[in-house]
Amino acid sequence: MATTTTKTGQPFDRDVLDSLLRRTGFYMPSFEIYGGEKGLFDYGPPLTALQSNFVDLWRKHFVLKEKMLEVDTTIITPEPVFVTSGHVAKFADFMSKDPKTGEIFRTDHLIKQVLGARLKADQDARGKTIEVEKPDEPQKKKKIKDVKIEKLDDAVAQEYNETLAKLDNYDGEGFKQLIEKFEIKGPTSGVDLDPPKPFNLMFQTYIGPSADKPNGYLRPETAQGQFLNFQKLLEFNKQKMPFASASIGKSFRNEISPRQGLLRVREFLMAEIEHYVDPEAGKKHDRFEDIKDTKLTLLNRHTQLAGSEKTEVMTIGEAVANKVVDNETLGYFIVRIQDFLLKLGIDPSKLRFRQHMANEMAHYAADCWDAELYGSYGWIECVGCADRSAYDLTVHMKKTGAPLVVRENLPEPRKFKEYQIELNKKKLGPKFRKDAKAVETAVEELSQDMREKLSLDLKDSGKITIDTPSIGNGKTELEKDLISIEQREVTQHVREYTPNVIEPSFGIGRILYHLLEHTFWTRQSAEATDEPSARNVLSIPPLIAPIKVLIVPLSNHADFKPFLRQLTSTLDDLDIANSIDDSSASIGKRYSRNDELGTPFGITIDFQTVKDKTITLRERDSTKQVRASQEDICHTIEALVRGRETWEQVSKRLPEFTSQEVD
Numbered sequence: 001m002a003t004t005t006t007k008t009g010q011p012f013d014r015d016v017l018d019s020l021l022r023r024t025g026f027y028m029p030s031f032e033i034y035g036g037e038k039g040l041f042d043y044g045p046p047l048t049a050l051q052s053n054f055v056d057l058w059r060k061h062f063v064l065k066e067k068m069l070e071v072d073t074t075i076i077t078p079e080p081v082f083v084t085s086g087h088v089a090k091f092a093d094f095m096s097k098d099p100k101t102g103e104i105f106r107t108d109h110l111i112k113q114v115l116g117a118r119l120k121a122d123q124d125a126r127g128k129t130i131e132v133e134k135p136d137e138p139q140k141k142k143k144i145k146d147v148k149i150e151k152l153d154d155a156v157a158q159e160y161n162e163t164l165a166k167l168d169n170y171d172g173e174g175f176k177q178l179i180e181k182f183e184i185k186g187p188t189s190g191v192d193l194d195p196p197k198p199f200n201l202m203f204q205t206y207i208g209p210s211a212d213k214p215n216g217y218l219r220p221e222t223a224q225g226q227f228l229n230f231q232k233l234l235e236f237n238k239q240k241m242p243f244a245s246a247s248i249g250k251s252f253r254n255e256i257s258p259r260q261g262l263l264r265v266r267e268f269l270m271a272e273i274e275h276y277v278d279p280e281a282g283k284k285h286d287r288f289e290d291i292k293d294t295k296l297t298l299l300n301r302h303t304q305l306a307g308s309e310k311t312e313v314m315t316i317g318e319a320v321a322n323k324v325v326d327n328e329t330l331g332y333f334i335v336r337i338q339d340f341l342l343k344l345g346i347d348p349s350k351l352r353f354r355q356h357m358a359n360e361m362a363h364y365a366a367d368c369w370d371a372e373l374y375g376s377y378g379w380i381e382c383v384g385c386a387d388r389s390a391y392d393l394t395v396h397m398k399k400t401g402a403p404l405v406v407r408e409n410l411p412e413p414r415k416f417k418e419y420q421i422e423l424n425k426k427k428l429g430p431k432f433r434k435d436a437k438a439v440e441t442a443v444e445e446l447s448q449d450m451r452e453k454l455s456l457d458l459k460d461s462g463k464i465t466i467d468t469p470s471i472g473n474g475k476t477e478l479e480k481d482l483i484s485i486e487q488r489e490v491t492q493h494v495r496e497y498t499p500n501v502i503e504p505s506f507g508i509g510r511i512l513y514h515l516l517e518h519t520f521w522t523r524q525s526a527e528a529t530d531e532p533s534a535r536n537v538l539s540i541p542p543l544i545a546p547i548k549v550l551i552v553p554l555s556n557h558a559d560f561k562p563f564l565r566q567l568t569s570t571l572d573d574l575d576i577a578n579s580i581d582d583s584s585a586s587i588g589k590r591y592s593r594n595d596e597l598g599t600p601f602g603i604t605i606d607f608q609t610v611k612d613k614t615i616t617l618r619e620r621d622s623t624k625q626v627r628a629s630q631e632d633i634c635h636t637i638e639a640l641v642r643g644r645e646t647w648e649q650v651s652k653r654l655p656e657f658t659s660q661e662v663d
């Protein structure tokens with residue numbers, strides 16, 4: 001477990017938070033009464049409400065503010081879509097099997113765990129001090145290093161750290177070599193592991209009753225559904241570029257070994273944006289100027305490749321100008337992601353953006369940064385922000401023929417020279433028969449540079465050789481009676497291009513779990529009660545707290561009932577989630593239970609209320625209270641929940657109320 005502290009500087013204890021979350025019904029293992037199923041969790045009322053508030057905030061922050069086109073596409077996806085997108089071939093993690101115990105591990109996680117444990121043992125051995133008596137001064141004790149067998153050679157420890165810093169950069173062969181080099185064995189058996197094998201993470205399924213073999217998948221991301229609707233969305237946007245689509249929905253990944261609670265699950269809610277941008281305009285962003293001075297904590301790929309995790313703080317303006325971040329649009333979204341996470345209540349000191357290393361990125365991606373959050377599981381990717389170039393739209397267009405392109409009328413006709421190819425189809429068909437189409441496609445895909453080179457070859461030798469990976473030995477020869485390549489002047493009135501895509505991709509469960517870790521702390525000064533958990537607090541910001549106000553009557557006295565009814569109905573009318581606790585527990589205990597649920601405000605109704613219609617308002621983190629009329633308190637709560645006023649401002653404006661009875 002990584003070391004982390006709460007906002008008050010106390011060591012964070014994951015077991016305490018976990019037991020709080022389970023006891024108060026934030027989440028529970030799915031199918032628990034059937035024994036449960038790894039990597040599947042149900043959210044109870046507090047976490048479901050928190051998730052809804054997250055989604056609401058996300059829609060306001062991104063979809064509404066950025067005028068995105070939100071879509072809701074299907075989860076069940078026919079196989080050809082994921083064959084074309086490359087997921088069937090490549091959406092895999094490497095797994096290592098222990099031949100003796102049958103246990104299966106995700107290879108990179110196993111290596112990380114083993115090297116991490118060795119480094120920890122090394123640190124313990126180096127840092128541990130034992131006390132020995134100096135023979136000449138028996139009364140004085142001297143601290144010496146306890147050199148244990150676990151202590152690593154300096155060079156080895158450094159190599160371990162360097163390997164861990166760039167672990168995401170390895171593939172199957174690389175992992176195999178690491179396992180051999182570092183002598184990593186089955187953790188329980190101690191025997192050699194089978195060589196790492198790729199395991200595709202998609203769940204396969206049968207669509208319809210007549211399928212005799214699996215013919216579909218549950219989507220592992222929402223992105224493809226958005227890409228396939230590109231043409232319709234562009235039309236909806238009146239052909240105007242740039243624009244973005246967005247989608248919030250469930251995704252599914254058959255994770256090899258889901259062992260990190262809510263962080264690695266097999267079914268999870270994602271929120272994804274696909275922002276389409278003209279690559280020729282340098283991926284500039286209209287509002288970059290507004291955010292260019294925002295500071296970010298960045299861990300770039302060069303630092304990681306040098307075996308270090310040292311971050312640097314710089315403005316996004318500097319990062320883009322120095323090409324640390326590839327372009328303005330990518331930079332704009334990195335800043336908007338940071339703004340969102342901070343609004344949510346993420347601790348800024350536990351947020352960094354890490355750049356992907358070359359091998360870690362999909363081969364088509366131009367640049368990719370993950371928002372990583374720090375917690376008891378170490379640094380964890382919670383939002384990916386990738387420049388996917390034109391890859392997805394291009395492959396789907398090639399496969400289906402659908403014009404997933406932008407066509408723009410040029411203000412002035414554009415004249416330029418290009419190499420054009422003509423094939424003699426009368427001869428091509430009979431010569432290549434079933435392969436003729438593949439040859440034609442390979443020719444059409446030749447770049448202008450290649451066409452120029454081949455036109456010279458054709459002139460010199462009367463024939464050319466092109467790459468045709470799906471035919472014979474992968475090369476095809478074409479003689480000049482089959483093909484001609486000429487440079488011609490072209491006048492263009494309409495420009496046609498495939499947009500590039502910048503994709504911020506949020507895993508909602510991972511962010512929510514970190515929010516809970518970041519906002520959890522234990523109150524030291526509370527009164528002792530007979531509940532062991534009484535002092536735990538979740539300081540979830542009012543904006544997204546599941547319930548905003550708890551209403552507590554001093555007792556069950558009938559005189560309090562009309563006030564309860566009136567208050568709850570006023571708060572309901574203001575759209576402020578509230579609950580009533582009229583149980584017989586002491587007011588202090590009732591508030592403590594709600595501090596654990598992250599409820600930011602509490603209202604007490606007491607005999608003073610009956611006399612003068614005033615009520616008290618308590619703030620969760622400070623436990624301070626103010627007293628005012630019902631109307632004033634309800635509007636104050638509204639201002640606090642909508643972020644129009646802070647508690648500091650309220651506590652200066654309204655008279656403080658002190659009562660031993662309440663906290």
Ligand SMILES: Nc1ncnc2c1ncn2[C@@H]1O[C@H](COP(=O)(O)OP(=O)(O)OP(=O)(O)O)[C@@H](O)[C@H]1O
Pocket residue numbers: 253255262263264265266268270381382383384505506507508509510511
């Ligand atoms: N198994 C999972 N459980 C929960 N959230 C997930 C899971 N896999 C991915 N996510 C979330 O979806 C986001 C986008 O997915 P992406 O494909 O970039 O993740 P990834 O790189 O595959 O993650 P990892 O390397 O941790 O498996 C991640 O940032 C994360 O928040």
